[in-house]
Amino acid sequence: MTTISDPVTQYQQVYDQARTSLPGKDLNWLTKLRDQAYESFATQGFPHRKVENWKYTNVNNLGQQAFTPAIAIGTVNTELLATAQIPDLDCYQIVLVNGLFAEQYSQLSGLPAGIIITSLSNALTDHTEIVRTHLNKQLTYQGQPFAALNTMFLRDGVFCYFDNNSVLDKPLHIIHLATGDRQNVMSFPRHLIVAGEHSQATLIESYHGDKDQLYFNDCLTEIHLHDHSQLTHYSLIEASQAAYHIAALHAWQQQHSRLQAYNFALSGKLIRNDTRAYLIGTHTQCHFNGFYRVRSDQHIDNHLLTDHQQPHGTSTQTYKGILDGNGHGVFNGTVIVAEDAQKSKTQQLNKNLLLSPTAQINTKPELQIFADDVQCTHGATVGQLDDKALFYLRSRGISEAMARRILNYAFMSDIIDNVELEPIKIKLKRDLKGSI
Amino acid sequence: MLTIENLHVTVEDKAILRGINLQINPGEVHAIMGPNGSGKSTLANILTGRDGYNITAGKIMFDGKPLADMAPEDRARAGIFLALQYPVEIPGVTNIYFLKTAVNEIRKTQGLAELDAMDFMTLVKAKMQQLKIKDEMLYRAINEGFSGGEKKRNEILQMMLLEPKLAIMDETDSGLDIDALQIISEGVNALRDSKRSFLLITHYQRLLNYIVPDHVHVLAHGKIVKSGGRELAEYLEKVGYEQIEAA
Known part of the structure; x- marks a missing residue:
């Protein structure tokens, strides 16, 4: 090289x-x-x-x-x-x-x-x-x-x-x-x-x-x-x-x-x-949805920008990630609502599931709101698998590995369910069920 | 079937069970009663292999094998089932997917063929009818947004589908109205036979009017302080736990 x-x-x-x-x-x-x-x-x-x-x-x-x-x-x-x-x-x-x-x-x-x-x-x-x-x-x-x-x-x-x-x-x-x-x-x-x-x-x-x-x-x-x-x-x-x-x-x-x-x-x-x-x-709608699967030796960075320049816009940023091994993820979601962009509605959500102690995520919401009559929400979470849920599945005879897969999939299922095109939904379900 | 000898269990270094002895034979229904904090739920959890419970002395044998080293899923496959006091909500996993996966995992270990979607549907619908559970509950996420009664019914539905050898019911009666209690009890009674055993954990004797036990034990301060027949439950209801604990 x-x-x-x-x-x-x-x-x-x-x-x-x-x-x-x-x-x-x-x-x-x-x-x-x-x-x-x-x-x-x-x-x-x-x-x-x-x-x-x-x-x-x-x-x-x-x-x-x-x-x-x-x-x-x-x-x-x-x-x-x-x-x-x-x-x-x-x-x-x-x-x-x-x-x-x-x-x-x-x-x-x-x-x-x-x-x-x-x-x-x-x-x-x-x-x-x-x-x-x-x-x-x-x-x-x-x-x-x-x-x-x-x-x-x-x-x-x-x-x-x-x-x-x-x-x-x-x-x-x-x-x-x-x-x-x-x-x-x-x-x-x-x-x-x-x-x-x-x-x-x-x-x-x-x-x-x-x-x-x-x-x-x-x-x-x-x-x-x-x-x-x-x-x-x-x-x-x-x-x-x-x-x-x-x-x-x-x-x-x-x-x-x-x-x-x-x-x-x-x-x-x-x-x-x-x-x-x-x-x-005016009156625009903009929806960003995403999912990232970060494995060992991988780095996935999502930088989003939604720039409301005019009134009555509706926007969402919904991203979820599952990170494993020493994988590293970045989510940076910027939402700008300009002074003139009154009556804007915007929602941001970033959720992360860390499967290993060495996986890493940097999540950063960046809301710059200059208008006063707007609805803006945002949230970010970083968590691990729910032990109670894991035990519940295992106590019904489901192996630990399968239980983890089921819960990992469940974590991001709403993003997949939201996909409008059925063949893509089916493909993602199949790929992700097999790999997480 | 289940033999517990001198079982001592700690949770976060605190002694909860302090020398439990219990023998459950095939086909028997045992009830464990006791006040809050006596160790009832700890006993249920230690049998199913939940993390955070440590056996410091004694042993548990199930079908002649020691339970302590078995993973929760292996215990389930061996025939132990716990109906949880607080069933867990799992968003994103449909109830039907969960039930079908569990049934097939257990069938696989029993050397039986997996049920396909059609066969499973026939099976589950019959059980649901018995428990008066609506079809739509199959397609909702596991226990998510279920009422207290629906969650308990869902537990019994799992029990009916998995057909365990030993069914443990942890405070299944709590939060149930009389109608729900009756439906659930009918479901449980239908499962009673000469081979299947039950361990009912309850604070009140109300449940025992519907599911009549062969043996009743009183748990206090981590020990079984009194054992008897069904009449012990009625006696307890009259005199209260304080009498027994003081004795």
Whole structure:
């Protein structure tokens, strides 16, 4: 393994080599975006623990390793693809291999009128104007160097455009496979979702990697929800045991729009999710639900931000985690209610179950309330399995191991029960019952 | 079936049981009565293997085997059942899942085939009818939001499903109205046969009007101070525990 001393220089060098071969290199506005991102990344540097946003998550190891960006799909691991597909889910499918569109494995026929789903690289040529007016429109890089990095190396991803009043009749499953012939690949999938007025859609992003493969995903999903649109978004992270998975979901919500976002972080060496919604219209609804299963030698960090900028918004952040071995979890839930955002309602809940004395969780609610007529609640708990419940089950003949599994599952069952899409619910139940 | 010899038990270094001797034979119903703090619940808990109870002297034999080293689940599989005084609420686990899992775990150790969903449903519904338990209770989380009476019925339902050799009932009558007590007692009486034994732990003799014991023991200060037949319970009700404790 190659190790390097200065990650910023390393990424700059890779960028300098890559920039002339990146898609859309003839689009001035895009080149400008990339260069701005490059500047921001260079100025901010690679995150370290003195930066508040990265206090509990150490990315030194990530920075010390050399990765090369994926430029071609290479071999597709069809076995991995088969396990990534969700049984009994009737859906449209896009497969990305190391962040690149794999057309032959994608299934998009029969899309309803008014809906465009294609790769971002295609959209740069076929739908340039929509991409130009939305891509990176309100994104800030401050405190988010990986968002800057994603924009620098932006090569491919998924582009969805839902015209006014359109309804996506089946969910879209975006399958990300980290696979191929090489080790130390980094990929930068970028998804741009534009939901027109009164449109409705469900998207599933899932991430998979070969068991021990080392790779680095830096993902960014940008969502623009126009008036009265509704989007349900799932993120299922089943990365390899050696993988670094850094992902951001940023949504901008216009009035009366509704976002329901689920995040299930199930495996990976280091996972960091930045999930953000900016409620820029009135009467918006935004619900973040998540579950993290942290095992030994794993680190999972969820940073959430719900930014109420306008009145009458409703939001929730409900995250639960089970941590084992020497696993380390971080939950940082920020809720901002601006002075103008009167009549906002917001609820935050983070519950953690520690299964071992060496497991660790840092949970931090951050409520910044500037309006006076609001309803805000928050709660955080860290606990262990209930001895009384454990004894009760065992006293009925259930083995200790099974009793523990039952209680662990019970701890997060409400998050699973809340999942709207039945095949996902069944998959999660099956996976989690077997593994916790 | 159950032999307890000179049993001494401490809880957090405090002596609670101080030399219990008790012999329960197949088919017998024993009642242990005593005032609060006499050690009744400790006796129930030590039989089921709950943490926090330490045997400092004496022994407990069940079907010729020492109980002390057996895990709670192994005791349950060997045929010991405790109906808890305070059944535990477990949010997130449905009652039906719990009952089916328990029944099948016990069947497995008995070398019997596991029941499938259909067979289990037929079995559980018949028992529920006997106990006048509504179907919806199956699909609620274990004991969550159950009334006191519903929780106790749920305990007896588990007992009927698991068909133990020795059923211990810890203050099952507390908090029950007469109708519920009658329904539960009928359920228990239906389980009585020449092989199955019962140990009823109670403060009041009211329960013993419905489930008639063969033997009654009075527990005071961690010892059995008096044993007799059913008439002992009636005598106690008249004179109170103070007389016996003083004696």
